[in-house]
Amino acid sequence: MTTYIQELILLCLAAFSAGFIDAIVGGGGLLQTPATLLILPHYPVASIFGTVKIPSLLGTSVAAYKYSKQVKFNFKVLGSCVFTAFCASLLGAYSVSLINNDVIKPIILVVLIGVAIYTYFNKQFGIHQHKEHSIKKQVLLAGFFGLIIGFYDGLIGPGTGSFLILVFIAVLGFDFVGASAHAKIVNIATNLAALIYFSSTGHVLYQYALPMAAFNILGSFFGARLALLKGNKFIRIFFLIVVFGTILRFAWDVLK
Known part of the structure; x- marks a missing residue:
């Protein structure tokens, strides 16, 4: 078995698991990105980031389509x-290449610990829909947090779905x-x-990205x-598990 085939099998397994997790509560990148970095250590980090985006x-997109059949979207907020x-x-x-991720990760770690504690002790968190804001305020808040989380996804990536x-x-x-929808x-x-940025700068390994995409979709x-x-x-239970895993991942990055 060639090295490429061995690498591809491992990457596709990681992509399938990441797709499964991400469809439920986000955070699939916490598995897929580190696994790809580990399996393909001979490629630049930017190429790994670009490759896993596909x-x-x-x-x-497949998960969103599945949700769209049963969930009514708020298109103004969305x-x-x-x-943004x-x-x-x-x-x-x-x-x-301009910002040191080591500065951002400790802040994210503290936020995640707070999220885990709050979600665990608030048993009704996310169980029922509960709106306290007007549509106008929801739209403004959605735009504001879209800026923050969107920037984070482009810069670091893993855990974006959970934050959203x-x-x-x-x-x-x-x-x-x-x-989730x-x-x-x-x-x-x-x-x-x-992906638009990474592909325009030649940082996508299509020979890995396309097979991984098929398994992520599945x-x-x-x-x-x-x-x-x-x-x-x-x-809710799955969310707590993924957040806890995210905490461990960021703790490892911060403390190592």
Whole structure:
């Protein structure tokens, strides 16, 4: 078995698992990106980032389509968040070589620990839809957080879906299913923006990206189907597991 085939098998397994996780609560990049860095250490980091954007984009698109059949979208809120997130993700991708990620990661770690504690002790978090804002305020808040998370996705990436779900629940008052559905659409925009930048600068390894995309799509299909079947309580538990895994990942990066 050639080295390329061995690498491809491992990458496709990682892509399938990432697609499955990402379709439910986001955070698939926490598995897919480190796995790709580990399996392909001989390529530049920018090429790895560009390569994983293709499976992430296509897998997220499949999950979004599955959700769209059963979830009613708030297009005003969604449009605001998508627009700002897309623009900010382009800027984030451009800034990969300009900003030291080591400065940002400790801040993210503290935020994630707070999220995990709050979600665990607030049993009703994301179980029911609860809106306290007017549509106008929701649109403005969605646009603001789209800027922050979009920039983060272009710059670092892993965990973006989970952060989007958190915003749609904690800030905008959505339940877990609705938040997951809306987060997928925004994540499509951020992935597309970053991919446009990385592909234009020659940082995409298509011989790996396209097969990985097929397996990410397959994982996303099953993940979204399971999430819609099981509902909010199941997604809440899965969300906690992924957030805890994210905390461990960032703690490792910060403390090593």
